[in-house]
Amino acid sequence: MRSFIVAGRVARQILKDRRTMALMFVAPLLVLFLLYTVLNTPVMKPRITTVSLPAEWTTVLSQEAETTPASDLNAALQTLKARNTDAVAVYAEPNLTVYVEGTEASVTMSVQKAVASATATYTRKQTVEDVRAQVQALLAHASGAQGASAASAGELTLPQVGVSFTYLNGSADTSAFDGISPLLMGFFIFFFVFLLAGVAFLRERTTGTLERLLATPVKRCEIVLGYFLGFGVFVCLQTLMVQAYMVGLLKVTLKGDFALVMLINLLLAAGSLSLGTLLSAFARNELQMFQFIPIVIVPQVLFCGLFNLRGAPAWVSWLSAAFPLTYASNALNDVALRGLGFSSIWPDLLVLLGYVVVFLVLNTLALKKYRRI
Amino acid sequence: MQAGYAIQITGLQVGYGRQVVLPCLNVAIPRGRIVGVLGPSGSGKTTLVKAIMGITPFQAGSVTVFGQPVPSLSAMAAIGYMAQNDALYDDLTATDHLLFYARLSGMRTAAARVRAKELLNFVGLDKETGKSIRDFSGGMRRRLSLAIALVNHPPLLMLDEPTVGIDPVLRRKFWDEFTALKASGCTLLATTHVMDEAARCDRLLMIREGRLIADGSVSELLSLSGTATLEDAFLHFSGEAAKECD
Incomplete structure (x- = not known):
């Protein structure tokens, strides 16, 4: 059968492409390991700052969350704004008001769960103690003990606690999608720009047009910058379109400035463009360019803030800190979900700009493979 | 005098990884000549051209072009380069291409437009200005490549297999153009494995396995080898021992 002849040729070709062979087996294991790490991260205990919460209640809450007592509500709320705590629980009899930041659905849910569980346990204990006190009072009255009276037994009243949640950002209706939508916007821009730029620049290499260009008296850095600007025009248009579509039609949460979100997305796209063109130097064909997805894209998505990794191993934080998408994700969440301005996100923007510069310089160096000057 | 040569190559060694393509090459090419590099496929002709262009790093030796x-x-x-x-x-x-390379060589837009028009006429593509390259035939592509190589009035033209894949009429036209360019003072270095083309060169460098096995005019090579055709001459020189590198 001729199919076997074709199959034999395909197998021989794949066997000779060592990188495809390696990635065929290593990439799935790597992605599975990263997913395992993310999904196996222990369920985090929320950090709750308590103000005027009865000691017994605080003790019960401590079993569900990391509690820190505070005396001043305003100071506690500042801590919450700085995201050094996940919630502030303030008790003013008979109401418990819980302030949450509100942009991370998983954090809000864990706070709600901890407060509900602790409140139920506390009120149950209080009820048992009240009943016990009433029964003892009644028994004392019945045995005619000195000083005991029926009046002290009184009427049994169950403790009534009203729990309400106040959101600094977002609301009770904030869904998981709302919480990750700015990040998704950044991811899609990053992903598409990376692939298109990488494949386009790879084509310049494989068709010989890059080498032909290097045969002209043009500096390597001029070539790299030229490609960057040429692709950049279309990357800007693509970024504008994706952002306008997500904000205008999909109604993705945008509390902050549209232009500032655009600036973040453009810097992210510029980083992705320069990274894509850089990595195309290490690919011989389109297939090898696509093989970078599990190595370069997937870890960034898993570790950029999509999942809460507070309880993850230290290496996860190091890896996360090395990814451009992490900084874009931080900045996008700050502007889109929290309504913060340039003064809050400039360090993230600076890091993104740094990545663009570093990748462009590396691109110029990678062209040394063809021409030393 | 070194500056008197269009190209001066001394002890050139080029390789890719562990494979040495040009072990040691010494050659000097004077100005205003058509020099053919003759050799079978895989003999190192393209590597030599790329090394002279500076787009293939070399491990040892030196190359100068007009003393640079x-x-x-x-x-x-x-250098004008036809890949x-x-x-x-x-x-x-075709116009987009010529304008692009003309602007890269430092021409202003207006001058680049004039030059593009001249070259399209020169290579006979003046009727094809609106066509995308994807609709070009192989011969049209070669003609455009030649036009691109000439865009900056280069004193040295490097032609890597310039007539491969084109018909005999166009091949003859190309060689007439090369002769005209030489008459205008241009130096041409053309690789080929077609013997009748090689016969039109002023000087031939015969290469086999990266080594220069013979160097001289057609008549000198025929006389030295005692053969009647360049093909026989090439086989004769191939049989001789390769020159030793210093």
Whole structure:
């Protein structure tokens, strides 16, 4: 059968492409390991700052969350704004008001769960103690003990606690999608720009047009910058379109400035463009360019803030800190979900700009493979 | 005198990884000649051209173009290059290509337009200005590649298999053009494995397995080998021992 002849040729070709062979087996294991790490991260205990919460209640809450007592509500709320705590629980009899930041659905849910569980346990204990006190009072009255009276037994009243949640950002209706939508916007821009730029620049290499260009008296850095600007025009248009579509039609949460979100997305796209063109130097064909997805894209998505990794191993934080998408994700969440301005996100923007510069310089160096000057 | 040569190559060694393509090459090419590099496929002709262009790093030796060291931007500015694979942008037109390379060589837009028009006439593509390259035939692509190589009035033209894949009529036209360019003072270095083309060169460098096995005019090589055809001469020199590198 001729199919076997074709199959034999395909197998021989794949066997000779060592990188495809390696990635065929290593990439799935790597992605599975990263997913395992993310999904196996222990369920985090929320950090709750308590103000005027009865000691017994605080003790019960401590079993569900990391509690820190505070005396001043305003100071506690500042801590919450700085995201050094996940919630502030303030008790003013008979109401418990819980302030949450509100942009991370998983954090809000864990706070709600901890407060509900602790409140139920506390009120149950209080009820048992009240009943016990009433029964003892009644028994004392019945045995005619000195000083005991029926009046002290009184009427049994169950403790009534009203729990309400106040959101600094977002609301009770904030869904998981709302919480990750700015990040998704950044991811899609990053992903598409990376692939298109990488494949386009790879084509310049494989068709010989890059080498032909290097045969002209043009500096390597001029070539790299030229490609960057040429692709950049279309990357800007693509970024504008994706952002306008997500904000205008999909109604993705945008509390902050549209232009500032655009600036973040453009810097992210510029980083992705320069990274894509850089990595195309290490690919011989389109297939090898696509093989970078599990190595370069997937870890960034898993570790950029999509999942809460507070309880993850230290290496996860190091890896996360090395990814451009992490900084874009931080900045996008700050502007889109929290309504913060340039003064809050400039360090993230600076890091993104740094990545663009570093990748462009590396691109110029990678062209040394063809021409030393 | 070194500056008297268009190209001076001393102890050139080029390789890719562990494979040595040109072990040691010494050659000097005077100005205003057509020099043919003759050798079978895989003998190192294209590697030699790329090394002279400065787009293939070499491990040892030196190359100068009109006295300028290679690789250098000044040496590149003096060279017009016709690559073996046409390396054209399929979605652009012939005019787009010529304007692009003319502007890269430092011409202003108006001058680049004039030059593009001249060259399209020269290579007979003046009726095809609106066509995308993807609709060009193989011969049209080669003609455009030649026009691109000439865009900056280069004193040295490097032609890597310039007539491969084109019909005999166009091949003859190309060689007439090369002769005309030589008459205008241009130096041409053309690789080929077609013997009748090689016969039109002023001087031939015969290469086998990266080694220069013979160097001289057609008549000198025929006389030295005692053969009647260049093909026989090539086989004769191939049989001799390779020259030793210093």
